Every structure is written in structure tokens, then in C-alpha cells.
Amino acid sequence: MNDHIDQPSLATLACRAGSFRTAEMEHSEALFLTSSFCFESAAQAAARFAGEEPGNVYSRFTNPTVRAFEERLAALEGGERAIATASGMSAILSLVMAVLGAGDHVVASRSIFGTSVSLFSNVLPRFGVQASLVDLTDLDAWRAAITPATRMLFLETPSNPLTEVADLEALAALAHEHGAWLVVDNCFCTPALQRPLALGADLVIHSATKFLDGQGRCLGGAIVGPAEIVDKKVFPFLRTAGPSMSPFNAWVFLKGLETLPIRMERHCRNALAIASWLEQRPEVRRVFYPGLASHPQHALAARQQAGFGGIVSFELVDRAAAWHVVDHLRYFSITANLGDAKSIVTHPATTTHGRLSQAERDAMGVSEGLLRLSIGLEDADDLVADLARALHGIA
Numbered sequence: 176m177n178d179h180i181d182q183p184s185l186a187t188l189a190c191r192a193g194s195f196r197t198a199e200m201e202h203s204e205a206l207f208l209t210s211s212f213c214f215e216s217a218a219q220a221a222a223r224f225a226g227e228e229p230g231n232v233y234s235r236f237t238n239p240t241v242r243a244f245e246e247r248l249a250a251l252e253g254g255e256r257a258i259a260t261a262s263g264m265s266a267i268l269s270l271v272m273a274v275l276g277a278g279d280h281v282v283a284s285r286s287i288f289g290t291s292v293s294l295f296s297n298v299l300p301r302f303g304v305q306a307s308l309v310d311l312t313d314l315d316a317w318r319a320a321i322t323p324a325t326r327m328l329f330l331e332t333p334s335n336p337l338t339e340v341a342d343l344e345a346l347a348a349l350a351h352e353h354g355a356w357l358v359v360d361n362c363f364c365t366p367a368l369q370r371p372l373a374l375g376a377d378l379v380i381h382s383a384t385k386f387l388d389g390q391g392r393c394l395g396g397a398i399v400g401p402a403e404i405v406d407k408k409v410f411p412f413l414r415t416a417g418p419s420m421s422p423f424n425a426w427v428f429l430k431g432l433e434t435l436p437i438r439m440e441r442h443c444r445n446a447l448a449i450a451s452w453l454e455q456r457p458e459v460r461r462v463f464y465p466g467l468a469s470h471p472q473h474a475l476a477a478r479q480q481a482g483f484g485g486i487v488s489f490e491l492v493d494r495a496a497a498w499h500v501v502d503h504l505r506y507f508s509i510t511a512n513l514g515d516a517k518s519i520v521t522h523p524a525t526t527t528h529g530r531l532s533q534a535e536r537d538a539m540g541v542s543e544g545l546l547r548l549s550i551g552l553e554d555a556d557d558l559v560a561d562l563a564r565a566l567h568g569i570a
């Protein structure tokens with residue numbers, strides 16, 4: 176029993192870590208919607224600015240509500256420190272700008288968020304940071320892409336939209352063999368399902384916009400890892416460059432984290448029910464979900480993750496069939512997000528992956544008939560009935 180008190184489990188940390196109370200004794204954490212903080216005297220202002228006295232100065236640097244979110248997320252990921260950012264993309268940008276410089280090299284999975292590919296391929300080369308893109312599940316390709324200048328391996332697992340799973344322990348070992356860091360964008364799993372730091376990763380990235388919010392309200396991001404990197408390198412960059420998280424958004428995410436473990440459980444249960452049902456349908460050529468025994472990395476996912484996640488993709492014969500389904504679903508929104516209480520359907524080839532060439536999409540396995548579902552918290556039987564109705568009438 177005492178072990179539990181000293182080492183609370185995830186659900187307890189989600190509700191309790193980082194909690195704080197002002198003199199008003201409120202129960203729900205306070206929202207400090209303020210740009211700046213006051214000083215008692217000129218001397219105190221001087222001491223705060225000089226960093227000689229701890230305390231808040233300005234919300235681009237620190238804010239109590241943002242700090243509470245950071246502490247709660249760090250506890251869930253099992254990281255020493257977290258720092259919140261204005262969006263998931265600004266988390267990636269801030270990390271890269273804080274720790275890399277001209278001449279450095281990154282090896283990244285080809286199957287990362289499209290905007291992340293764009294950042295690595297189009298923006299960072301102008302500042303002398305080069306990136307090589309490799310196949311997520313091909314360990315030899317990762318090894319072959321590493322150069323003496325490689326400082327970082329960057330990936331998402333499971334991948335979007337095909338839910339391929341990378342072996343985090345093997346990639347962490349490979350990174351460390353070459354003096355590089357393994358950075359994992361843990362957006363799809365969240366710490367409720369996967370804790371990359373415990374598997375050897377050095378840093379975790381989040382788009383809080385997705386499952387951490389869980390109801391599609393706010394944009395936000397975070398970087399989690401050792402204080403030596405997060406406090407000493409990323410924080411000085413953030414307070415100078417400015418992509419800080421809004422206190423309002425931090426409050427929404429802080430409250431979102433309280434229900435994260437229970438929501439992820441339901442996302443996973445619904446997703447498995449739908450993936451299993453889709454796999455039996457004659458119109459469906461293939462289903463991509465790590466929870467299915469037919470998934471190539473099913474065993475690895477079962478070992479590495481506490482659940483298989485809320486994202487299911489499946490392939491129909493062609494674009495016409497895929498669009499027919501999109502247009503006939505009632506309980507799946509057509510919108511550019513994922514990780515919401517409301518289910519979402521996406522046609523990757525013409526939206527998220529629409530800017531890639533046909534050859535690039537073919538290489539990634541993103542066909543014209545592919546649909547991605549972000550399974551929400553609705554009743555699974557209602558979602559299945561909706562899919563059955565939408566699939567009706569295609570060849």
C-alpha cells in the first residue's frame with residue numbers, strides 16, 4: 176500500500192500531479208489569465224529581472240497555470256521537466272532551434288506529420304540543419320542514414336495514417352551508440368498508452384491539440400525530458416522567441432489530462448471494435464490497426480503500448496468508394512483534426528497527404544482508397560451502424 180502512496184499510478188497523477196491552490200482555497204485549479212506579474216518594490220523588480228529571486232515576471236516566461244500543466248504532463252510521461260508551447264509545431268521548432276545548429280543532421284521517419292516533414296525538408300535546411308527521411312520500421316535504414324553530424328533521431332509511433340509501429344528500445348540504443356538523441360512525438364498514444372522515456376527515448380514531443388485536450392478546443396504543444404535540456408536549453412529559447420502557451424489553453428489541457436487515462440481506454444475499446452468489424456467486410460481491402468492480430472507489428476505494439484490507440488485506417492477499392500463513405504457518414508465529422516471525443520474521417524490522399532506527389536504517396540502506402548478514422552467516445556455500436564450504412568452501395 177505504501178508503495179502506491181509513494182508511486183501513484185497514472186490515473187492518480189492525471190488528477191493530482193501539478194495541482195496547486197491559492198489563498199482562496201479553490202478546488203479546481205485557478206486560471207491565471209494575466210500577461211504580467213507585479214513586484215512589491217523597485218528592488219524586487221530588479222532582482223526578478225536579474226534572475227536573483229525566483230518568481231513570475233511575464234507570461235512569455237512563466238505562468239502558474241501553464242506551470243501546473245507542465246508539471247502534470249511531466250509526471251505522466253515520467254520526465255524530469257516539461258515545457259509548454261503554443262502548438263505542437265512550435266514544440267518541434269523550439270526543440271530543434273534550441274539544441275541544433277548549422278552543420279547538424281537529423282534522421283527522421285518519413286511517416287511523420289506532414290508539416291513536420293515540411294519543417295525538416297524546407298525550413299531547417301535554410302539554417303544549415305539537414306535531415307534524411309527513412310522508413311519508420313526499417314532499423315537498417317535508420318542505421319545507414321546516420322552520419323557523424325547526426326544529433327537526433329525523430330519519429331512518431333504508431334505512424335499516421337498507416338499505424339506502423341517502431342521499436343523504441345532498439346532505436347534508442349541505436350541513437351545512443353552514435354551519441355544522438357531519440358525524440359518521439361507521442362501524440363497518437365499519449366502517456367496513457369506509451370511512455371517513450373521509460374523505453375530509452377531522450378525527449379518527448381506533444382501536440383496537446385489532439386488527445387490531451389480531447390475535445391478539439393485549443394492548440395498547444397509540449398517538450399518533455401531532462402531538466403538539463405528542457406530548462407537549460409529550450410526554456411531560454413522559448414522566452415526569447417516567444418511561442419509560449421496561452422494560460423487559458425493550459426487550463427483547458429490541465430483539466431483535459433484529468434480524464435486522459437479513462438478517455439484513452441474508451442478510444443482504444445471503440446477503435447478495436449470498429450477495426451475488427453471492418454476487417455470482416457467484403458468492401459474493405461485492408462485494415463490498419465495495431466490491435467489486430469493481422470497487423471505486422473502487433474506483438475511489438477502489445478509489448479510497447481498499454482493500448483492500441485484511437486486511430487484506425489482502412490482501404491477501399493478507389494477514391495470514388497472512399498469519398499462515397501466520407502459523404503455518407505453521420506457520426507464522423509469531415510475535419511482536419513484527430514483525438515477528439517467526436518469521431519472524425521479523413522481522406523489522406525486528397526487532404527493531409529495531398530501536397531505530396533503520387534510517387535511519394537505510393538512509396539508511403541497512402542492509396543486513393545485509404546480512409547483514416549479517429550475513433551471518438553460515441554457508442555461503438557452506433558459508429559459501426561453508421562459505417563455499415565455508408566459502406567452500403569459501394570462495390
Ligand SMILES: *Cc1c(COP(=O)(O)O)cnc(C)c1O
Nearest residue numbers: 262263264288360362382384395
Ligand atoms: C497535429 C500534429 C502535430 C502538430 O501539432 P499542432 O498542435 O497542430 O501544431 C504534430 N505531430 C503530430 C503527430 C500531430 O498529429
